[in-house]
Amino acid sequence: MTFDYMAIWHNRDILIDGVLTTLLVSTIAIPIGICIGIAICMMRISENRLLRWSAIGYIEVIRNIPFLILIFLVFYALPFYGIRVSGLATGFICLSIYGGAYFAEIFRGGIQSVATGQFDASKALGLKYSFYMRRVIFPQLYQYIIPPGTNIALTMIKESSLLSMITVAELTYAAHDVNGRTFTPIETFTTIALLYWLISTLFLKLTHLLQAKFGIEDAQDGLAIR
């Protein structure tokens, strides 16, 4: 049983483009997803019933349908209402929306983990809600949200492979492309498994740096955000 490395090597451009597209979609969707998550979380914990129920609705829907169905709805169903979105744009939008729902719940869990005494002290001093959320509560969230947050981000990177189903030329699509040309499924899919593994591992290394910065409660650093 020989491994036809050359088939892969000759088509490395296609695979490299695939990697870049996967990275592009992920590096844009993850921060946007985090922003959406913060916004939805604030709505979720709001005293305003309309905001709260809207957030709950959003979270319940997005978390309970498969990501694939979400991207099919946007890519295939929206055109019937006159909204035509490109595959790549669908990728950005759907992956961000998907991540946003999970990030929202992670942030909410983090806020609930911060001792109620911190809220009491902030209120007792007469601090405004927006001020103390930003300067007292958020800085204390990191230890609670970084571990589950990195898990969600990693999931998003892997879920991006489903974008191949709507013609986005990311890594999985590239693999199908190469396989179609060379008929080497073992080599091709093994290679992209390796490439996904590389992307994930590099991402995790980055998060270790992040955790080192926030995870350990180092008094000398100070976590105050100015």
Add this chain to the structure above:
Amino acid sequence: MTQKTAVSTVASPNLNQDALIEIRKMNKWYGQFQVLKDIDFSVYTGERVVICGPSGSGKSTLIRCINRLEVHQQGDIIFDGIALTDELKSIDKIRSEIGMCFQQFNLFPHLSVLENLILAPMSVRNLSRTKAEELGLHYLEKVKIQDQAGKYPSQLSGGQQQRVAIARALCMQPRVMLFDEPTSALDPEMISEVLDIMEELATEGMTMICVTHEMGFARKVADRVIFMDAGQIVEENDPINFFDNPQNSRTQKFLKQIFEH
């Protein structure tokens, strides 16, 4: 059913002026459970009031209603002429006039001692950083902890943390200080350093409402001692009469338990 057997209130320092805090027929429920019953209670500027009672008597809930950390369902709570209601837009402003110290200190762990103190004066009173730090150091000196200004709360003992918490509340120069069992979470040897500060504050004329089990402190410092049980004010009197001549049998039972310890 809600028979209040309150003894006559003692003459307070400034009876001629309006009360700083007035609570009238206040009732509060947690769901079906009534936690405060027909509370009638006034505090005048300059008064030192101690509230004592068994666990679950509602004393913490009562003082938490004063700065609206808890919300009451019936009756009035009036601070400096302003009624605390749901329609109130400026609860933050009112809270900035009321200082509070908690049993668990509740210092901000990610900020240094000095940063803990200057956060509110800078944000709420719009002080410049320099002025706020000056103020912070002044109050740190007052609570005898100025050399710890750069430390973080986790590096301090419980007694030190509580003194920082007191300084933090004082930096807002409040009209009244609320203390919610400030020494209950402290090791015995640290209790006196905190009580000393509170005594000093009292002698300087700070209006205080203090929920505490420290009866020695109450005897020494209070103008009025209030006993609460099962959500009601059962008895109130000046310290001498309260401790030496309790009128109500529940008060007598409570004091007996405390002093037999």
